[in-house]
Amino acid sequence: MPLAEAPASYEQLRERYRRELFDEQLPFWHRFGIDHERGGFCCSLDYDGRRVNDEKFTWFQGRGLWVYSFLYNHLQPDPGYLETARRTKEFLLAHAPQPDGSWASNLSREGAPLAPEADFYGRYFAVEGLLEYSHAANDEQAHETALRMFKDLFRQEMAADASGPITQGFWMVNINIARQILDRESDPETAEIADHAIDAVIHKHYNPDFGLNNEQLNRDFTRPSEEATKCNFGHSIETLWMLMEEARRRGDVPLWRTCAERIRHHLDVGWDWLYGGLAMWINVDQGAYEWPVEGVPGADLAFHAVGEYNYTKTLWALDEILVASLLIHERTGAAWAREFFDRAQQIIDDKFSMKAAAGQPTYVLFADRRITPPPYSSRQDNYHRLRALILNLATLDRLVG
Secondary structure, three states: OOOOOOOHHHHHHHHHHHHHHHHHHHHHHHHHHEOOOOOOEOOOEOOOOOEOOOOEEHHHHHHHHHHHHHHHHHHOOOHHHHHHHHHHHHHHHHHOEOOOOOEEOEEOOOOOEOOOEOOHHHHHHHHHHHHHHHHHHOOHHHHHHHHHHHHHHHHHHHOOOOOOOEEHHHHHHHHHHHHHHHOOOOOHHHHHHHHHHHHHHHHHOEEOOOOEEOOEEOOOOOOOOOOOOEEEHHHHHHHHHHHHHHHHHHOOHHHHHHHHHHHHHHHHHHEOOOOOOEOOEEEOOOOOOEOOOEEOOOOOOEEOOEOOEEOOEEHHHHHHHHHHHHHHHHHHOOHHHHHHHHHHHHHHHHHHEOHHHHOOOOEOOEEOOOOOOOOOOOOOOOOHHHHHHHHHHHHHHHHHO
């Protein structure tokens, strides 16, 4: 659906997204993905909604908690959304934290730990969900818990004795959560975290040699030789639109423009002009590079690639393009942003959607370069697709208004 004929096209697109969100996606998750008996989300679903297993990956509990709390806060104060969020919060806090202070990365349906300590993403998604829930339920304890966890996680990762690389994904979750906190309250430590994240993404991870963001750096922000020419396109676009929204909150027009320009460059370089969709990675000038096997969190898929580009295709990256390009088009009217929005939506409809094949509003989440649908799915996404619909409805409301 092109955006060229505004404002009518905005209204049509808004209606389409409302229909998918409220008439298709949310009923699907209510029927198949939400555990109404014990709380939380089971995301190991085939295209037709059948549960492959009942395990509850910690990432997806925090993400689902955010989605349903955000729906209640911003789109529709449906008591059912708040109840889903409440029960997810209770399941998460009752079972994910372990006696030794760690968090389980995966839980049984009943809450028994199935896998060792979660990486920081699992805890950050829990923080994001708890913060949004605290405003939906007026739950001060949830707010205090989330804010404490957020600051502790940042301090731990930035401590002098911390080891391992520093990733762009780390800054992504920090700027996204910091912005949501600062939208509602003044907090100097959170504002400082946001400043650190902006500096890291704009000045440290950005590689001026080819105008793309490196995903991984050393602790001192130098570039490890084996990572210096790599870029994860989806993560970069996702992080940059989050920085762009923080720039909007601050009224920082130069920062906003820098983010928008870099999003465009990542799209120009990362878009697969032959088969459509966004490449996952590039290793610049490394034509014979053999990529590590790309696993999928919460699913049993793996992809292998050789060459300068890793053309594994993902739905989540296209959803991030939809959010980023519509925000840019809203503010500038730029034709290129409209065109990338249209391309991303068309590929989602033509290649990733399984509505016709499965009879459900489900999607291929990960695929090869040609976007060949795997014969079955072991996971559906309760976050990126829903978030893209939710956030773009807000943008479209502004455009229509």
